[in-house]
Amino acid sequence: MIVTGSINFQTRGDCDIVDITPQVARQVAESGVNSGTVTVFVPGSTAGVTTIEYESGLLTDLKRLWERVVPRNVHYDHDRRWGDGNGHSHVRASVLGPSLVVPFTDGKLTLGAWQQIILVDFDNRPRSRQAVLQIMGE
């Protein structure tokens, strides 16, 4: 049994971190699928998906990590070629990855108590984003 859903939202870009847990949980609960997995996938090459304890201190810490490890102000061949200044966004997105798979049982995600599903928009400008939810199970 397969139910395809999606979440549409605006981001502010620049490592904007959006908690999409409520929408994922609701679409799983309403899918009529009892037990299975939900694949959360972000189309596009400047955003990624993972989990975090969604509290403001950690959001700052995660942004700081990306600035330190994949800084915006080093040379990117992508920027020289395309001039859109978001080489760092692409590299960060490739490292983080665009997909996350979360199991559920009895219509409920198996997340930890302090674990939220996040989309990180690394692009250097506000974007309209869509996350695809593929709910599979029985």
Added chain:
Amino acid sequence: MIVTGSINFQTRGDCDIVDITPQVARQVAESGVNSGTVTVFVPGSTAGVTTIEYESGLLTDLKRLWERVVPRNVHYDHDRRWGDGNGHSHVRASVLGPSLVVPFTDGKLTLGAWQQIILVDFDNRPRSRQAVLQIMGE
């Protein structure tokens, strides 16, 4: 066909790297599912899942990588706010990610000969951990 399993174990924390391949392989083999995928997911926001050649040299190398790239001794807003000193654990877990999906055929994981499934516990203290296994297929 869906079979939900789990693995429960103790970790020592501090980047403890646990090889869970035998348990995953056994639960897949005993599930009665011939071909499909197993999703390995760790509930919680201070641990992650990936694969490695599980030999002691590489375990040291992987721990050293995390110390270098996401050091424990830089400032974390999370620590200032919550005082539990594990800001680095959370950030590492978000970068590594909590889910891994491994295909299997004829009840056998498609891992390489020198490739093991590991749970990395980044927390700064020993923990009781559970990995959820969602086995799907036919």
Added chain:
Amino acid sequence: MIVTGSINFQTRGDCDIVDITPQVARQVAESGVNSGTVTVFVPGSTAGVTTIEYESGLLTDLKRLWERVVPRNVHYDHDRRWGDGNGHSHVRASVLGPSLVVPFTDGKLTLGAWQQIILVDFDNRPRSRQAVLQIMGE
């Protein structure tokens, strides 16, 4: 409904980045599965899978990132023990991860317009590689 496929190819090693989107898209389209997910998994512990906008500037940028964050010329216990000089390859592969899950609907991957599926071979020599494709759905 499960269809297991694979892609076989040669890489040049040394962070060779191979676009496998055409093969994944074709095998999904020809699988007879209308809607579901494809799990792309690389057996082996010195390669990983993710997505990127596949243009030559970014390929250089991604290679440069790995050289900077997980350099080949620092000490690796793995190299001292096994002497094959690819400690950095293993560590990079563990961080990037060996699996990617992409949803599809109507036989078509839900990738963004500028988003390709890549296998990154971190090993320090040319390799014969196989990517396993587990196509599941209805």
